Amino acid sequence: MHPSHRGAAADRAPRAAPVAQAVVVTGVSRYLAATVAARLAADPRVGRVVGLDAAAPPADVAPQLDGVTTVVAEPHRAADVLADLRADVVVHMAVTSRPPRADDADDDAKERNVIGTMQLLAACQRAPLLRKLIVRSSTAAYGASFKDPAVFTEETAPRATPRGGFARDILDIEGYLRGFARRRPDVLATVLRFAPIIGSAADTTLTRYFASPFVPTVLGRDPRLQFVHLDDVREILHEAVVGAHPGTFNVAGAGVLTLSQAIRRAGRIPVPVPEQGLSAAAALARGLDLGGYGFDQLDLFVHGRVVDTARLVAEFGVTPRTTAEAFDDFIRAHRGGTVLPATQVAAVEQALLDGIRRIRAARPEAADVAG
Amino acid sequence: MSPVDPPPATDPWDRRVADALAFLRGRLTGQYEVDEFGFDAQLTERVFLPMLRRLYQDWFRTEVTGREFLPEKGGALVVANHAGTVALDGLMLSVAVHDAHDPARHLRLLGADLVFTTPVLSELARKMGTTVACHADAERLLRTGELVGVFPEGFKGVGKGYAERYRLQRFGRGGFVASALRTGQPILPVAIVGAEEAYPMLADIQPLARLLGLPYFPVTPTFPALGPLGLLPLPSKWLIEFCPPISTAGRSEAADDPMVVFDLADEVRETIQSTVDRLLARRPDPFGP
Numbered sequence: 001m002h003p004s005h006r007g008a009a010a011d012r013a014p015r016a017a018p019v020a021q022a023v024v025v026t027g028v029s030r031y032l033a034a035t036v037a038a039r040l041a042a043d044p045r046v047g048r049v050v051g052l053d054a055a056a057p058p059a060d061v062a063p064q065l066d067g068v069t070t071v072v073a074e075p076h077r078a079a080d081v082l083a084d085l086r087a088d089v090v091v092h093m094a095v096t097s098r099p100p101r102a103d104d105a106d107d108d109a110k111e112r113n114v115i116g117t118m119q120l121l122a123a124c125q126r127a128p129l130l131r132k133l134i135v136r137s138s139t140a141a142y143g144a145s146f147k148d149p150a151v152f153t154e155e156t157a158p159r160a161t162p163r164g165g166f167a168r169d170i171l172d173i174e175g176y177l178r179g180f181a182r183r184r185p186d187v188l189a190t191v192l193r194f195a196p197i198i199g200s201a202a203d204t205t206l207t208r209y210f211a212s213p214f215v216p217t218v219l220g221r222d223p224r225l226q227f228v229h230l231d232d233v234r235e236i237l238h239e240a241v242v243g244a245h246p247g248t249f250n251v252a253g254a255g256v257l258t259l260s261q262a263i264r265r266a267g268r269i270p271v272p273v274p275e276q277g278l279s280a281a282a283a284l285a286r287g288l289d290l291g292g293y294g295f296d297q298l299d300l301f302v303h304g305r306v307v308d309t310a311r312l313v314a315e316f317g318v319t320p321r322t323t324a325e326a327f328d329d330f331i332r333a334h335r336g337g338t339v340l341p342a343t344q345v346a347a348v349e350q351a352l353l354d355g356i357r358r359i360r361a362a363r364p365e366a367a368d369v370a371g
Numbered sequence: 372m373s374p375v376d377p378p379p380a381t382d383p384w385d386r387r388v389a390d391a392l393a394f395l396r397g398r399l400t401g402q403y404e405v406d407e408f409g410f411d412a413q414l415t416e417r418v419f420l421p422m423l424r425r426l427y428q429d430w431f432r433t434e435v436t437g438r439e440f441l442p443e444k445g446g447a448l449v450v451a452n453h454a455g456t457v458a459l460d461g462l463m464l465s466v467a468v469h470d471a472h473d474p475a476r477h478l479r480l481l482g483a484d485l486v487f488t489t490p491v492l493s494e495l496a497r498k499m500g501t502t503v504a505c506h507a508d509a510e511r512l513l514r515t516g517e518l519v520g521v522f523p524e525g526f527k528g529v530g531k532g533y534a535e536r537y538r539l540q541r542f543g544r545g546g547f548v549a550s551a552l553r554t555g556q557p558i559l560p561v562a563i564v565g566a567e568e569a570y571p572m573l574a575d576i577q578p579l580a581r582l583l584g585l586p587y588f589p590v591t592p593t594f595p596a597l598g599p600l601g602l603l604p605l606p607s608k609w610l611i612e613f614c615p616p617i618s619t620a621g622r623s624e625a626a627d628d629p630m631v632v633f634d635l636a637d638e639v640r641e642t643i644q645s646t647v648d649r650l651l652a653r654r655p656d657p658f659g660p
Contacts, residue, residue, distance in 0.1 A: 146488045149507035150408045156507070220490025222497070224409045256407050264401035275490070306407050342400040349396045356388055 019242045020089040020132070021047040024082060025068075026075075026120060027094030029053040032197070032230065034064040036093065036237050041067030045242055050085055052078065053094065054112070075116040079123035082130070089132040089241055090124055092117065095173060097138070097166045097205060097296065113169040121180045124187070132188045133180070134240045139193050139226075139250060139307050140167035141174055144299035150224075153308045154193075154248045164296030188246040192236065195252035195307065196300075198326050199230030200333035205297060207330060213339045215263050216281075219272040222260050223304025226252040227327055232320035236312070245315050250307035253323035259301060265324075266331050267338035275302060408508070409497030412477065419499055420469060426459075427466045430606050431565055432660065437613035438471045446513040446556040447616060448547060449478060449520045452539050452643050453528030455566030456589045459604060464520060464563060465499070467611045479512050480520040481505075481547075485586070506550055513554040521547045523636070530575065530587040536567035537651060539644045545636030552626035552635075557616035560639050562646035565609030568657040570594075607657050610650045614642050 025037040028051030041049040051057070051070045071081055075094075082090070095113050117135075124130055142148070143158030144167070162168060174191065181189045196206045209215065228251050236251055263270045273281070278298055313319050321329070335341075394417060397403055403413045427433050441447075451464055461480050468478040480496075481504035487493045502508045504521065512519045522528060527540035551558045572589045580588035594601030617639065625631040 146493075147484055147503060147505070149505050149511075150502045151507070151511060153507075218490075220492075220494055222409075222494040224405070224407070224497070256405050256409070257401075258405050258409065258411075261401040261403070261405060264399060267400075304409075340399070342402075345396050345399050349392045353389055353392055357385065360385070 018047050019045045021129075022085045022087045023047070023049045023089040023091060023241060024052050024085060024087045025049065025091045025093060026052045026078075026116075027092075027096070028065060028068065028070060029055045029057045029061060030093070030096065031061055031064065031201070031203070032233065033091075033093035034061045034068075036091065036234055037068045038064055038066045039234060039238055040091075040241055043238070043242065048085070050081075050087070052081055054116075075119040078120050079126055082123050082127040086129050087127060088129050090120070090127075090130060090134070091237065091241060092120055092133070092135045093237075094120075095136045095138075095169070097140075110165060110169055113166075114172045117173045118176055121176055125180060125184055130184075130187055132190070132241070132244075134190045134192065134237065135173070135177055136237075137174055137191050137193045137248075138166070138170050139195050139252065139305050140164065140296065140300075141170045141193055142305060142307070143167065143171075144303040144305075146303070148303065151306050151308050152250070154250060154311055162295070162299050164294060164299050166294075166296045167299065188244055190240045190245050191248040192240065193248065193250050193307070194233060195226040195228045195250075195305070195323075197230055197233055198227040198330045200329050202230045202330065207334070209297070210262065210266050210268065210330070211334045211336075213268055214271050215266075215268045216278065217259055217263070217270045217272050218278055218298070218301050219274045221275070221302050222258045223301055224256045224258055224306050225262060225300070225304060226256060226306055226323045227330075228252050228323075229321040229326035229329060232318070232326075236316060236318055236320070239316050239318060243316070247311075247315070249312040249315065250309050251312055251320065252307050252309050253320050253326045254309065255322045255324055256306055257323055257327055259304075262327055264340075265327065266334070267340045267342065269339050405498075408479070408500065408502045408512070410477070410479070410500035411498040412500075415477065415499050416475075419495075420466060423462050423466050424470075426604075427463055427609075430604070431463065431569070431609040432606075433463060433467065433565070433609040433611060435467050435471065435611045435613075437615075440559060440613040440615050441468060441471050441476075441518075442557070442559075442616070443472050443476075444516065446516045446554065447518050447559045448509075448513065448551045448556055449518055449559045449561055450547060450639050450643070451520065451522055451561040451563050452537075452647060453522035453524040453566075454531070454536065454563070455604075456529055456570035456572045456591065458522070458529055459569055460563045460566040461501075461520065461522065463566075463609060464561065464611065468518060468520070471613075476518055478520045479517045481509055481522075483525060506546065506553075509547070509550040510554050513550065513556045523547050523640075526586040530589075531572070532575065533567065533571040533573055536571070537564070537647050539640055539647070542636045542640050545632045548632045548635045548639070549626040551619045552622050552632070555620045555623055557618050557620075558635070558639055559616045560614040560642040560646070562612045562614065562643050562650055563609070564611075564647060564650040564654060565607045565657070568607035569604035571605070605658070608654055608659050610654055612646050612650055614646055617642075 023040055025033055027033040028037050037049050037051045040046045049068050051068045054074050056072050073081055094116055124133055142152045142156055143160050143162045145160040147159055260270055405411050465478045469475045477500050480501040482496050482501040486496050487503055509519055523542040524540040570591050574590040576588040
């Protein structure tokens with residue numbers, strides 16, 4: 001575990017001194033990591049920012065990497081990169097819930113997540129100048145079980161190994177990270193367990209799920225969901241680099257939306273399907289490589305997932321937008337597929353009310369009763 | 372009469388229609404609040420409780436005593452006896468607690484795992500404010516000043532035969548006592564009479580229960596003989612009594628002491644048993660007025 005005096009020492013450091021000489025951000029071929037790197041590059045307190053990825057950033061992400069040097073290298077070469085750069089901070093963002101490209105199979109995602117993390121951590125262990133390691137994790141680390149408490153704190157241990165590949169990756173990654181923290185107690189390790197990320201610009205499996213007009217749900221289940229806004233994710237990652245916040249933190253918007261409530265807010269139509277049918281559909285989607293929909297989503301839609309964020313708010317001094325606010329922002333950007341807009345429902349309500357009033361006004365006995 | 376009142380507000384029928392339509396619109400567009408446990412206060416107050424109140428008042432003719440012991444604010448662990456094959460007593464206790472005070476308070480029940488593994492039932496239970504019976508949830512609710520309801524007998528209570536009616540079963544490991552001690556919230560024993568006769572369990576078909584993965588398969592005078600009609604409870608007379616609270620303040624270190632936990636659990640059990648016996652003496656005819 002991390003001695004508590006370290007955080008206090010970092011706070012006493014003069015503000016003018018650069019808080020980081022050279023920051024390495026992994027996974028910058030993806031939008032979120034790219035924008036996190038660019039924001040760090042724009043901060044005068046941060047020296048050099050280098051984006052590390054096995055793939056070159058695609059055309060839609062490359063323009064985001066303003067002021068960021070991109071190094072395209074396989075994870076096993078990370079040790080050389082860290083040594084060459086004399087990196088003192090590593091932000092590990094190459095942990096993703098879906099294959100980066102449609103032709104990538106599930107195994108490649110696992111390869112990237114788990115093996116990539118192992119190789120990066122091995123490199124970090126041999127980097128003598130490294131002071132800080134920030135890892136993107138997920139609330140999927142809590143697993144999925146019917147015996148789970150309603151609200152997970154950072155101390156809650158998973159009761160059952162989840163079915164989803166991503167959730168298992170997360171458990172593996174956090175396991176390796178605990179090993180790393182034991183071997184390099186001098187490195188400040190921050191693990192951020194993010195709730196599903198949502199926002200006007202976010203493009204994830206979940207945002208695509210809510211963007212379709214008819215949304216499949218699990219029959220007889222109405223899971224509690226939490227989201228975190230993309231902008232808050234960026235803010236918190238930035239603060240993790242420039243501040244000193246060792247430990248594991250849940251990152252989610254306060255409050256809860258149930259799945260049915262979220263679908264209604266989005267003006268979509270829920271289509272309940274028995275769980276067996278969805279399991280088969282998930283397997284089929286994987287087989288046909290339709291991307292995204294899998295046991296990770298299914299587990300979430302059966303069990304739901306709510307976390308306690310008191311530790312984050314106290315330590316980071318940042319209160320993320322609430323789950324409802326984050327979701328409403330996402331809806332505003334995806335109004336296109338709305339089947340049942342709130343304005344139309346309100347109009348129908350007014351029409352019904354007016355109609356009933358007219359009918360009652362036309363009937364004299366109704367007026368007598370009212371009088 | 373204030374002159375600013377809009378004319379429709381003076382007509383109660385019109386106001387009721389407008390209110391109902393606004394409620395429907397709120398539900399249809401997702402504009403309502405659900406807490407972190409999944410409790411939907413609006414749905415509970417406007418749909419579930421009014422339905423249950425019919426059963427509570429007209430069918431079971433429930434009488435409540437000792438309301439003054441139920442705290443008007445702050446947390447408490449409400450501990451009751453459990454009976455009646457299906458856990459109707461939890462629902463009736465929820466109505467009794469809700470209607471005891473103004474402003475009303477909601478009882479947050481702790482439910483068995485089986486409730487949460489069952490589709491539909493799990494969804495309804497969460498919306499009514501029930502959560503999984505575990506230390507983390509119980510203590511989180513107690514710390515935020517909620518009234519938490521627990522039936523420590525569990526399936527041993529609901530699944531016992533009619534011959535054993537009103538004899539309290541073992542209280543498990545007394546985990547509920549540890550939660551109350553750790554949070555320093557009082558324990559409020561409650562005795563419920565009437566649930567045993569609503570679904571008197573004459574036999575338990577264990578092989579069928581094992582096949583269906585249930586803790587028991589009940590045979591009552593009407594079920595399964597009358598099919599779905601057998602699910603209607605018999606119109607027994609219900610009495611609910613809240614007993615004086617047992618304070619646990621400042622004893623949080625005792626939560627890990629098994630002797631203290633067992634003794635306190637026993638005290639609660641004895642209190643409920645003697646109150647049940649007293650209520651039974653007050654109600655000679657289980658199906659009386």
